[in-house]
Amino acid sequence: MKNHRNTYEESPERLKDLVKNSADMKGQRSPSKPTRSGLLREHERHLKMLTDGSLPVKNMLLPLPYPPSRVSLKDSRCRKIRLEDLRIDCRDPSNIIVLRTIASPYIYSSTITAAEDEMGHVARLTVCNLEDTMVDPIIPESSILAIKQPCWSILVDGGVHIRVDHPSDLVILDGDEGTVPETWQKEVKCEEDKSTKEWKREGDMCFLKKRFRRALVCYNNGLHALDDSPSTNTATAIDLHRKKCGVNIVLLRLDDAAKDLAEAISLSNSSFQPSAVEEWLHNGSIDDPLQISPSIPKPLLELSSRIKFDLGIYQSAPHYDLPLLTNYVGPLSLHLDAPNYICDTEIRQTANHGRGVFSKKEFKAGELIAVEKAFVLPGYFIQDRGSDCLLYNLGNETAAQRPGALLFRELVQKLRWNGSLRGQFFELDAGDYDKDYSVGEKNGHAEDGVVDVFQIEAIRQRNCFSVPTRSIDLLNEQYNRHQEMRNGFWNHASYINHSCIPNSVRTFIGDIHLLRATRDIKAGEEITHQYISPEVDILERQEKYMGTWGFECDCPLCAADGCISKEARDQRLALFNELKAAVMRTGGQGPPTITAIKRIAKMTARLESLYPEDIYTNLPRLALVHPTLFLVEAWRGVRNTDKTIEFAFKLLRNFGIIAKVQSRKLEIEQQAGLINVESMRCLIYLKEGYESKGEGKLAEECLEVAKRWYGVVTGVSVGWEEFLRSV
Ligand SMILES: C[S@@+](CC[C@H](N)C(=O)[O-])C[C@H]1O[C@@H](n2cnc3c(N)ncnc32)[C@H](O)[C@@H]1O
Numbered sequence: 227m228k229n230h231r232n233t234y235e236e237s238p239e240r241l242k243d244l245v246k247n248s249a250d251m252k253g254q255r256s257p258s259k260p261t262r263s264g265l266l267r268e269h270e271r272h273l274k275m276l277t278d279g280s281l282p283v284k285n286m287l288l289p290l291p292y293p294p295s296r297v298s299l300k301d302s303r304c305r306k307i308r309l310e311d312l313r314i315d316c317r318d319p320s321n322i323i324v325l326r327t328i329a330s331p332y333i334y335s336s337t338i339t340a341a342e343d344e345m346g347h348v349a350r351l352t353v354c355n356l357e358d359t360m361v362d363p364i365i366p367e368s369s370i371l372a373i374k375q376p377c378w379s380i381l382v383d384g385g386v387h388i389r390v391d392h393p394s395d396l397v398i399l400d401g402d403e404g405t406v407p408e409t410w411q412k413e414v415k416c417e418e419d420k421s422t423k424e425w426k427r428e429g430d431m432c433f434l435k436k437r438f439r440r441a442l443v444c445y446n447n448g449l450h451a452l453d454d455s456p457s458t459n460t461a462t463a464i465d466l467h468r469k470k471c472g473v474n475i476v477l478l479r480l481d482d483a484a485k486d487l488a489e490a491i492s493l494s495n496s497s498f499q500p501s502a503v504e505e506w507l508h509n510g511s512i513d514d515p516l517q518i519s520p521s522i523p524k525p526l527l528e529l530s531s532r533i534k535f536d537l538g539i540y541q542s543a544p545h546y547d548l549p550l551l552t553n554y555v556g557p558l559s560l561h562l563d564a565p566n567y568i569c570d571t572e573i574r575q576t577a578n579h580g581r582g583v584f585s586k587k588e589f590k591a592g593e594l595i596a597v598e599k600a601f602v603l604p605g606y607f608i609q610d611r612g613s614d615c616l617l618y619n620l621g622n623e624t625a626a627q628r629p630g631a632l633l634f635r636e637l638v639q640k641l642r643w644n645g646s647l648r649g650q651f652f653e654l655d656a657g658d659y660d661k662d663y664s665v666g667e668k669n670g671h672a673e674d675g676v677v678d679v680f681q682i683e684a685i686r687q688r689n690c691f692s693v694p695t696r697s698i699d700l701l702n703e704q705y706n707r708h709q710e711m712r713n714g715f716w717n718h719a720s721y722i723n724h725s726c727i728p729n730s731v732r733t734f735i736g737d738i739h740l741l742r743a744t745r746d747i748k749a750g751e752e753i754t755h756q757y758i759s760p761e762v763d764i765l766e767r768q769e770k771y772m773g774t775w776g777f778e779c780d781c782p783l784c785a786a787d788g789c790i791s792k793e794a795r796d797q798r799l800a801l802f803n804e805l806k807a808a809v810m811r812t813g814g815q816g817p818p819t820i821t822a823i824k825r826i827a828k829m830t831a832r833l834e835s836l837y838p839e840d841i842y843t844n845l846p847r848l849a850l851v852h853p854t855l856f857l858v859e860a861w862r863g864v865r866n867t868d869k870t871i872e873f874a875f876k877l878l879r880n881f882g883i884i885a886k887v888q889s890r891k892l893e894i895e896q897q898a899g900l901i902n903v904e905s906m907r908c909l910i911y912l913k914e915g916y917e918s919k920g921e922g923k924l925a926e927e928c929l930e931v932a933k934r935w936y937g938v939v940t941g942v943s944v945g946w947e948e949f950l951r952s953v
Pocket residue numbers: 578579580581582654655657688689720721722723724725774775776777778779780781
C-alpha cells in the first residue's frame with residue numbers, strides 16, 4: 227500500500243504544518259540531494275498512477291504570498307544561478323535558473339517534472355496555475371526553461387523542490403537565446419521543412435486532438451511558409467488567421483484572437499486596416515461606424531461577434547429578450563451573447579464603505595438596474611468528479627471548494643493572456659492583500675503576462691458570486707437539493723456593497739447577471755444587495771461578514787439589533803430555538819393539529835414582544851419570519867381563511883413590508899422590506915384568501931404585486947404561471 231501513496235498530491239494539512247514549522251530552515255541549502263535515477267524512478271511511479279487512474283481530489287495550493295518577478299530576462303539586473311546556489315524560501319527577483327526537463331510532466335493539480343541544470347544536477351520542479359493538460363503539455367520532456375526568482379521549497383517527505391506559483395515566473399526558451407548553455411543549444415532541433423498545406427493539416431489534427439498550443443504553432447508556421455504567389459496566398463492566409471483566432475478563443479486569449487481576426491478581415495477586405503479592425507473589436511460598442519460587419523464573410527462575422535461579446539459590449543438601455551435567453555441556458559450552455567447595460571449606474575466613493583454603485587436615474591420597483599455578462603464563469607460538468615478540486619490558501623488559511631477553485635484557475639488564465647482586461651480587474655477590492663505586491667496596469671507594471679496569482683485569489687474571495695445555472699431553477703426544490711452552485715465573476719457588480727435590507731436583488735441567467743430594484747430608488751441613491759441572507763443573530767451575521775469580507779455591517783437593521791441588550795437578544799434567540807424545535811415536532815404525520823398551531827402562535831406572540839415597536843418600526847424582525855411562515859401555511863392547511871390572511875400580513879410585516887387594506891385597497895410600504903420567494907408566496911396566499919372571501923379586486927391586486935416580485939426574485943417573468951400553479 228505504502229508504495230502507492232501519491233506524494234505528488236500534497237496534503238494541505240501536512241503542508242500547513244510544514245509552513246509553520248519550517249521557518250527556521252529559511253536561507254539554508256537543500257538538506258538532500260536526489261540522484262538522477264532516484265528522481266526519475268519516483269517520477270515514473272507517479273506518472274503511472276496518473277495513467278492508472280487512481281487519483282485523489284485535486285488539491286491546489288497557494289503558499290504564503292510573494293510577488294511575481296518583474297525582471298525581464300534581457301534586463302541587466304538578471305543574474306543566472308545554478309541549482310547548488312539555491313536556498314530554502316529565499317527568492318531574489320533578479321535571479322534566474324536555466325533548466326532542461328528530463329521527463330514527461332505529471333499534470334494534475336499542478337505540473338510536476340524533473341529537470342537538470344547545466345552542471346547535470348537534478349531537481350524536482352513544480353509549476354502551479356498553468357492551463358496545462360496531459361494531451362497538450364506546456365513543458366514536455368527536453369524543454370528548456372528559465373525560472374525567475376527560484377528557490378527550494380520544502381516537501382512533506384523531507385525533500386525539496388523548486389516551486390513556481392506565478393506562471394510568468396516560468397519562461398520557455400526556444401533554445402537559441404544567449405541564456406541557454408551552449409551544449410544544449412546545439413541539441414535544439416529545427417522545425418521540419420514543411421509546406422503551408424502540411425502545417426495546416428497538422429494544425430487541424432492537433433486542434434481535433436485538443437492540442438491547442440501545438441495547433442497555434444502549426445498555423446503560425448503555415449503562415450511563415452506561405453510562398454510568394456499572392457492570389458492563392460490570400461485565401462490561405464485568411465484561413466490560417468481564422469483558425470488561429472478560433473484556437474486563441476478556446477485558450478481564452480482574446481487579445482491574440484482579436485489580432486488574428488483583424489489580420490483575416492483586413493486580408494479579406496483591403497479597405498480595413500488591421501489596427502482599425504482591432505480597435506473595433508475592442509471598443510465595447512454595438513456601433514460599427516466603419517461598417518465592417520456588413521462587408522465580411524459569415525465565419526469571420528461570427529468570430530467577431532464572439533470576441534466582442536467576450537471582451538464586453540455595452541448598450542444604453544435594458545433591452546433584452548429574456549424569455550429567449552432563459553430558454554437557451556442549460557447546464558451545458560451557460561455563455562450568452564448579450565451586451566451589458568450598466569450606464570444608468572456609476573461607481574463612486576461612499577462615506578465609509580469604500581467605493582459603491584449609485585443610481586444615475588430613478589428606478590421603479592421591479593425595474594432592471596443593471597445587466598452584465600460574466601468576466602469569468604467556468605463551464606464544467608457539475609457531475610464530472612474528475613474536475614473535483616479544492617484550493618487551499620495557506621496565507622489566510624482558507625479553503626475554496628471546486629466552484630471557487632475552478633474560478634480562480636480560469637481567472638488566472640484570462641488575466642494572464644489579456645492585457646486589455648487586466649486594468650479593470652486589478653482595480654477591484656483585494657481586502658488586506660498588500661497592494662504593494664500589485665502588478666495590475668494601474669501601477670505601471672504591465673509586463674506581458676505578469677499577474678500576481680495571490681492578488682487574483684484575494685480579489686476572487688472578496689468579489690465572486692455563487693450562482694445557480696438560472697435563478698428560476700431555485701424555485702424548483704429538486705434542483706435545490708441536487709445542484710452545486712458555480713462561482714462566477716462580474717466586474718461592475720463587484721462594486722456593489724452589502725446591506726441586510728437592500729434595495730436590489732441579483733439574479734442570473736447563465737453568465738448574465740441581472741440586478742432589479744426591490745423598491746423605488748431615487749437618482750443618486752446607493753444600490754445595495756445582500757451578499758448572503760442575514761443570520762437571525764446579529765453576532766453570528768457580523769462574524770460571517772467579517773470572516774469573508776472584512777467588514778461590520780452598519781445598516782439600519784444591524785443598528786437596531788445593536789441597540790438591544792445582550793440579555794434581551796439571548797432571550798430572543800432562546801425562544802427562537804425553542805420555536806424551531808416546536809415547529810419541527812409538528813412535522814411528519816399529517817398536518818399540524820389546531821392545538822399545536824395555537825401553541826406555536828402563542829410562543830410566536832411572546833417572541834414578538836421582544837421586538838420593541840419603537841426600534842423596529844418598519845424593519846424586518848428576522849427571528850419571527852420562520853414561525854410566522856409556519857403559521858400562515860398551517861392555517862392555510864386547515865382552510866382557515868381569516869387566520870391565513872391575518873398571519874400573511876404578519877409575515878409580510880416580519881419581512882419589513884408594511885401592508886394593509888384600506889378602503890378595500892391593498893397598500894404596501896416596503897422601504898426596508900425583504901423581497902424573496904417567501905414574501906412573494908405570502909402574497910399568493912393573500913390572493914387566495916381574498917378570492918375565497920369574494921374580494922376579487924383585492925385578490926387581483928395581491929396577484930399583481932406577487933407577479934412583480936416574481937420578476938425581482940427570478941429576474942424574469944418566464945415560468946410565472948407554472949409557479950403559480952405549483953403553490
Ligand atoms: C464586493 S466589494 C464592494 C466594493 C468595495 N466597497 C470597493 O471599494 O471595492 C466588498 C467589500 O466592500 C466593503 N463593504 C461592502 N459592504 C459593506 C458594508 N455594508 N459595510 C462596510 N463595508 C462594506 C467591504 O470592504 C467588502 O470587503
